Amino acid sequence: MSDPDHHADWQSEYRGALMPVFGTPQRLLVKGEGCHVWDETGTRYLDLLSGIAVNSLGHAHPAIVEAVTEQISTLGHISNFFASRPQIETADTLLSLLKAPEGSTVFFSNSGAEANEAALKITRRTGRSKIVCVEGSFHGRTMGALALTSKAAYRAPFEPGVPGVVHVPFGDEAALRAAVDADTAAVILEPVQGEAGVRRHPTGYLTAAREATSAVGALLVLDEVQTGVGRTGHWFAFQDPEIGEGVSPDVVTLAKGLGGGMPIGATVAFGSAVTGLLQAGQHGSTFSGNPVVTAAAHAVLKTLAAEGVVEQVSQVGTAARNALRGLAEVADVTGAGLLLGVELTDGRAKEVAAAALEAGYIVNPVTASRLRLAPPLIITEEELLGFVRALPGIVASAHRAALTAQAAEEGAS
Template identity: 75%
Template sequence: MTDTEGTGMMTGTSEWRSHHEAAILPALGRPQRLLVRGEGALVWDETGAQYVDLLAGIAVNALGHAHPAIVEALTAQASTLGHISNFFASPPQIALAERILALASAPVGSSVYFSNSGAEANEAALKITRRTGRSKIVAVDGSFHGRTMGALALTAKTAYREPFEPGVPGVVHVPFGDEAALRAAVDADTAAVVLEPIQGESGVRRHPAGYLTAAREATDSVGALLVLDEVQTGIGRTGSWFAFQDPHIGEGVTPDVITLAKGLGGGMPIGATLTFGDRVTGLLTPGQHGSTFSGNPLATAVGLAVLTTIQDEDLLARAADLGGRMRTALAALPQITEVSGAGLLIGMELRDGNAKAVAGAALDAGWIVNPVTETRLRIAPPLIITDDQLLGFADALPGLIASVAPGAADAEGGA
């Protein structure tokens, strides 16, 4: 076994695979490569092969890999205060919460609860909804909200839920895009409607026009909460700080709760649950929820650096502009029948399907993409990706599709 770049990791393919299989719980599946280094939108494996990372750790690495702002923030914070538990507060924790509230234009009385992941952010939101005194939650077919028991109950995919049933009761899933079914499902027993502004796991699907407005009207009519899962769509991914702020996505709707993670930490594990206004903020009282790592100084310091860099480098406008050009380039390809998404969250429907085989060919050619369904690819690259790196994939895609035969094995989603 050999050491690469001082990492202490074994790098021969047979060596690292055998060690991985012997040491890592197989629930995560078989890894495709052993990655050892990254810079910007590029990563390298143990053989020295280079890849353009068009997935960014599934919409996590907003600033790419080894961004100087993240390295500096992490190093500076680690040299002063790493962890303090939730018995105490730290300056970056407070500053990050205040920055998120300001970016969300949240009213007075709003608040932020920090956690370690998107699933945990949704768990906190679920507990908030229970404090309404109701237990029924309306979710949407095709949704993905995480794999903890509570978040799993909200997640639509039966293959994820069935092995762990009976799960958390009270969740009703309505058909995607069916406004009438949504309105009919929301009644006096409903605690909340929970939905993603854009569904990631289902292939980057946007709701029909008027759907979020209908969700807001339906919840308002019975005093229920509207919870938007922005774990994947938040922090500039769609060209706005939060997708609900985009008038074409959010339709001017103000939610009661939003959940965040992924891009917020730029690679550090952090989630956040944001409550809008006193009524919602007051639902959870001291002692009813918590986490040892909530508001960890390291994660919150990096989160601040991510938000500051996105703002200073005008990456919201960049995501909107470059993402628009990429969708246009993809839509012009005869091999693509539909392009969806917003900003730098993009889905594409392959005319001949075979998404998993195409993604495999792409990986072999140096492109990391996600076969999120049998027929669709998903990309969510770093917001700092260059024009050539992103648009180069649109140029390469016809050849990649041509290199594989239709009918390869089924694909699986990511998160």
């Protein structure tokens, strides 16, 4: 597909200029439209990851382009000494969609990690410092969010981290209840764990978290950075009766799909009691509520509502799950809506993702044996089912490539 020499040139330039925290990217992308992107050779790919659940309306959506263009041409940045109409409108719309009680408020930031940092600060204002999280969780890479994140390999290079965080085994309701005591400030969890392979908690788990926190006066914080804004077929995952079980959180954090490609995070405090925990001067951000990014977020929310996209997510996601489960190459499908984990019968997720890229599909090997699909919410059923039909051939191609590599390695030795 790509010219090897040209490919090597830009990769060398990348390594010479960018800090090596991400490794070397696989392609140099130059254009996006709808659910597709193009690399510098003109090769087109169906984007089934959407920037890791970010491009909710796909690429170059007219509503976002118009909102950003209009806003940047009139008022680009004002700092938090002033307010803007997009900031207020986006916060009001979020509170309405969340069905948040009176007295609820929003703090805007620049990312999911920052949204969780603000939530962590809110929990500290309870006068307690113990935080209960769940094994498999991912809450971000900044120092506070990193402490909440389960994976030891992420935390180890930066220890000692923020103290007081306890991780309980995934799915163990008894362990969760036992960990929540009078010293606990909050339980923080994702309704669906993304980085752990797109896995849902067992039935009754969120109910247990709500009961345990309420019993000791602790907060329940739901990290909906990846699951929020329509991704699971509901506006927010906790509003899905099967996932959220009717619980009402104290804090919800958002980012990713909220900006449709623009960098924005949001921390929502439910009710005046939680809102009052952070006072003036105790938190802030230069770019909080930036007019351009909030204009983009407002356009995303308005477009999703006006075009019935959230309902479409549920329908397309169901069709994709049913089709994937019918493949011999697929052992299981997890998740909800358009956040799916595809467990491969023979594993090799990394090799299959590489073969998918060669075939024109962008997917993510989220674990050693599982692919993550998080396409734009506007993807059609036919576009997604086209990938499902192609998957057996992609898996076969990955298998052949693995055998070839093995034979070459054995020959060299």
